[in-house]
Amino acid sequence: MLDKLGLQLELSKTEHLYRSRKVLESPQSVEPIINGKKVLSFCSNDYLGLANHPDVIQCFKKAADQYGVGSGSAHLVSGHSAEHHALEEELAEFMGAERALLFSTGYMANLGVVSALCDRHSEIYEDKLNHASLLDAALLSRARRIRFPHVDMEHLGKRLTQSNSENNKFIITDGVFSMDGDLAPIDTLVKLANKNNATLMVDDAHGIGVLGEKGRGVIEHFNLDNKQVPILVGTLGKAFGTAGAFVTGSEDLIETLIQKSRGYIFTTAMPAAVAAATRTSLQLLEKESWRREKLQSLISQFRKGVSELGFELIDSMTSIQPIIIGSSEKALALSEKLLEKNILISAIRPPTVPEGTARLRITFSATHTEEQVDKLLAILNEVTIE
Numbered sequence: 050m051l052d053k054l055g056l057q058l059e060l061s062k063t064e065h066l067y068r069s070r071k072v073l074e075s076p077q078s079v080e081p082i083i084n085g086k087k088v089l090s091f092c093s094n095d096y097l098g099l100a101n102h103p104d105v106i107q108c109f110k111k112a113a114d115q116y117g118v119g120s121g122s123a124h125l126v127s128g129h130s131a132e133h134h135a136l137e138e139e140l141a142e143f144m145g146a147e148r149a150l151l152f153s154t155g156y157m158a159n160l161g162v163v164s165a166l167c168d169r170h171s172e173i174y175e176d177k178l179n180h181a182s183l184l185d186a187a188l189l190s191r192a193r194r195i196r197f198p199h200v201d202m203e204h205l206g207k208r209l210t211q212s213n214s215e216n217n218k219f220i221i222t223d224g225v226f227s228m229d230g231d232l233a234p235i236d237t238l239v240k241l242a243n244k245n246n247a248t249l250m251v252d253d254a255h256g257i258g259v260l261g262e263k264g265r266g267v268i269e270h271f272n273l274d275n276k277q278v279p280i281l282v283g284t285l286g287k288a289f290g291t292a293g294a295f296v297t298g299s300e301d302l303i304e305t306l307i308q309k310s311r312g313y314i315f316t317t318a319m320p321a322a323v324a325a326a327t328r329t330s331l332q333l334l335e336k337e338s339w340r341r342e343k344l345q346s347l348i349s350q351f352r353k354g355v356s357e358l359g360f361e362l363i364d365s366m367t368s369i370q371p372i373i374i375g376s377s378e379k380a381l382a383l384s385e386k387l388l389e390k391n392i393l394i395s396a397i398r399p400p401t402v403p404e405g406t407a408r409l410r411i412t413f414s415a416t417h418t419e420e421q422v423d424k425l426l427a428i429l430n431e432v433t434i435e
Contacts, residue, residue, distance in 0.1 A: 064377065065376075065377040065378040065381050065398065066377055066398055066399065071083050071084055071393075072084055076100070076101040077093060077095050077100035077101050077290075078090075078098075078100075078101055078416065079093075079098075079414050079416050079417050079421065081393075083393060086391065087391070088388070088391045088392065088393040089391060089392050089393065089421055089424065089425070090393040091392065091393065091394050091411045091412060091413065091417075091425060092393055092394050092395045092410060092411070092412055093412060093414060094255070094286070094287040094288075094368075094412060095287070095288075095290050095414055096255075096258060096259050096287055096288045096344065096368045096412070096413070096414055096415065097258055097259070097288045097289075097290065097333075097334060097337075097340045097341075097344075097414070097415050098290070098340065098414045098415045098416030099288070099289060099290030099291075099330045099333055099334070100290035100291070101290075102290065102329075102330070102333060104329050104333065105290060105291070105326045105329045105330050105333070106326075108325050108326045108328070108329040109322050109323070109325065109326035110322075111325070112132060112321055112322035112324075112325030112326065113320075113322040115321075116130055116132065116320070116321035116322055116325075117321075118320060118322070119317075119320060120317055120318040120319065120320050120321055121317070122317060122318070123313075123314065123315065123316060123317055123318060124151070124307075124313065124318045125307070125313075125314055128317060128318035129318060130318075130321035130324065131321075132321040132322075132324040132325040132328070133151055133318060133319075133321060133324045135324075135328060136151065136324045136325075136327055136328050136331075137149045137150060137151055137295070139328060139331055140283075140295050140297065140331065141297060143263075143265065143331060143335065144257075144265060144268070144275065144281065144283075144297045145265070145268075145274060145275055146275040146281070146297035146298060146299075147275075147298070147299050147300045147303070148297070148298065148299065148300055148302070148303035148304075149295050149296065149297045149303070150295060150296045150297075150303045150306055150307065150313065151293060151294070151295050151318070151319065151324070152293065152294040152295065152296065152312065152313060152316075153293055153294070153316050153317070153318070153319050154284075154286075154292075154293065154294055155182065155252070155254050155282065155283075155284035155286070155294040156181075156182040157294070157312040157313075157316065158282050158284075158294040158295070158296055158312070159180070159182040159183050159185075159186045159252060159282055160182060160185065160186045160189065160312050161296075161306065161310035161311065161312030161313050162186070162250065162280060162282065162296055162306065162310065163183075163186035163187060163189075163190050163192075163219075163221070163250075164186065164189060164190055164310065164311060164312065165305060165306050165309040165310040165311075166217070166219070166248075166280075166305070167187075167190040167191075167192040167217065167219060168190065168191060168192065169191040169192060169193075170192075170216045170217065171190065171192035171193070171216055171217040171218070171219060172192060172193045172195065172212060172214055172216060172217070172218045172219070173187040173190065173192045173193070173194050173195070173219045173221055174195045174196075174197060174205060174208060174209065174218070174219065174220045174221070174247070175187055175194070175195075175196055175197070175220070175221040175222060176196070176197060176199055176200065176221075176222045176223065176226075176233065177196045177197065177198055177199055178199045178223070178226050178228070178229065179221065179222060179223055179226075179252075180223055180227055180252060180254070181401075182252075183221055183222075183223070183252055186221075187221065192219075193214075195208050199226075199229075200231070200233060200234060202234060202237045202238070202241065205220070205238075205241060206241055209241060209244075209245040209247065210245065212245070217248070218245065218246065218247035218248065219247060219248050219249075219250060220238055220241065220242050220247050220248070220249050220250070221249075221250045221251075221252075222235075222238060222249075222250075222251055222252070223251075223252050223253075223254070223255075224251045224252060224253030224254075224255070224256040224257075224266060224267035225253065225254070225255035225256040225259075225260070225267065225367050225369065226255075226369075227254070227255055227369065228369075228371065228397055228401060228402050228408070228410060229363050229365065229369070229371060230255075230363060230365030230366075230367045230368070230369030230370060230371060231363060231364055231365050231367075232256075232267060232270070232366070232367070233251070233267070235251060235267050235268070235270075235271045235273060235278065236271045236273065238251075239273060239277045239278065248279060248280065249277075249278055249279065249280070250279075250280035250281075250282070251267065251268075251278050251280070251281050251282070252282045253266040253267050253268070253281060253282065253283050254282070254283060254284040254287060254294075255287060255367060255368070255369060256270070256367070257283040257284075257287075257288060258287070258288025258289060258334050258341075259288055259341060259344065259367060259368055260341075260367070262338065262341075263335060263338075264288070264334050264335065264338075264341060266281075266283070268281065275297060275298065279298055279299065279302065280296065280298050280302065281296065281297045281298065282294065282295070282296050283295050283296075283297070285323075285327050285330075288334065289327055289330040289331065289334065290330050291323050291326050291327040291330055292319065292323050293319045293323060293324075293327070339415075340415035341415070343415045344368055344413055344414075344415050345366075346419075347413050347415075347417055347419070347422055348366065348367075348368065348370065348413060350419060350422050350423075351370060351411070351413070351422050351425070351426070352370065354422070354423075354426040355370075355372065355426060355429065358426065358429060358430050360372045360373075360429070361373040368412050368413045368414070369410065369411075369412055370411045370412070370413065371397070371408040371409065371410045371411065372408055372409045372411060372429075373406055373407075373408050374396075374407050374408055374409060375405060375406070375407060376405070376407055377396070377398040377399065377407045379407070380396040380397070380398060380407035380408060380409060381396045381398065381407075383396065383409060383432060384396035384409060386432045387409075387428065387429075387432060390428050390431075390432070392424075392425060392428055394409045394410070394411055395409070395410055396408070396409060397409075397410045411425075
């Protein structure tokens with residue numbers, strides 16, 4: 050098998066699917082230094098511009114002086130610090146939930162929740178465009194999987210009513226779909242879950258901090274509460290600008306995850322300094338609503354300008370604004386041409402997205418300026434791929 054790896058890698062290059070890493074040599078910002086040169090970046094998930102905020106950095110430094118660098122162990126052994134505990138309480142209050150539980154990554158949170166609650170007797174209904182971590186979580190749980198076409202509520206409703214199972218039924222979805230930027234119809238999903246005695250789980254990695262007046266994500270956007278969405282996953286490495294993830298829900302849910310989630314029990318806790326820095330990020334996220342307002346203004350400016358250029362956009366109101374190119378070869382070539390003009394935008398290709406839908410995944414930060422958006426539009430107008 051190992052002898053074949055080289056051939057497989059070469060094949061991925063000829064199919065324009067080979068992925069390469071770029072080296073960041075500066076703090077995260079809209080103008081980072083990548084591979085030795087300063088670029089204007091439109092491909093970070095630092096939506097609110099908090100990853101390099103001076104208050105967050107100062108809090109991290111202070112906590113590192115107090116707690117050191119590593120947490121040393123899992124939460125259930127000796128790694129659960131006062132900073133972790135305080136952050137969980139503050140996240141629960143922010144989201145309006147009974148409890149919150151920290152995980153080291155969003156991927157691990159999704160696997161940890163589903164594996165703790167589902168087994169081969171369960172049924173999982175999930176959107177075909179769900180994040181890879183949700184798809185993998187369902188697969189590893191050994192539950193019966195039913196994947197429905199993207200945001201097709203009629204199809205989902207039919208499949209739910211056709212089920213004769215009295216076993217645990219779960220509807221699992223992204224809140225904001227990471228490659229398209231569109232929203233799941235959470236309000237409709239709540240009704241379907243209630244009607245069919247199913248449990249709804251939402252991964253709102255790209256919605257929390259960005260959507261809603263207070264930044265509480267899709268729950269606030271759809272005017273819902275945590276009883277209607279009983280399992281919610283959020284990440285800290287995007288709008289919060291730090292690292293890690295959390296799950297909110299009832300007292301019983303969180304205690305069950307502490308007792309049964311292998312991804313929580315058998316993993317070293319995130320550094321206490323990261324938890325401390327995230328507490329500061331949460332305060333900024335709550336009080337500085339101008340960041341969300343600025344994002345919406347930039348998104349409107351971009352969508353108006355890029356539609357006039359004739360590019361194909363997806364119906365998205367979020368920071369994720371993909372331009373559909375089609376072939377992997379053309380998407381990659383366009384990304385490279387943009388980089389030659391010091392614009393950094395990644396080409397997203399299969400298997401991350403379906404065949405024939407390769408794209409430029411453009412994302413915005415509250416720290417972008419209107420002039421930078423104008424510059425992006427001007428260069429997009431210059432760069433063409435035959």
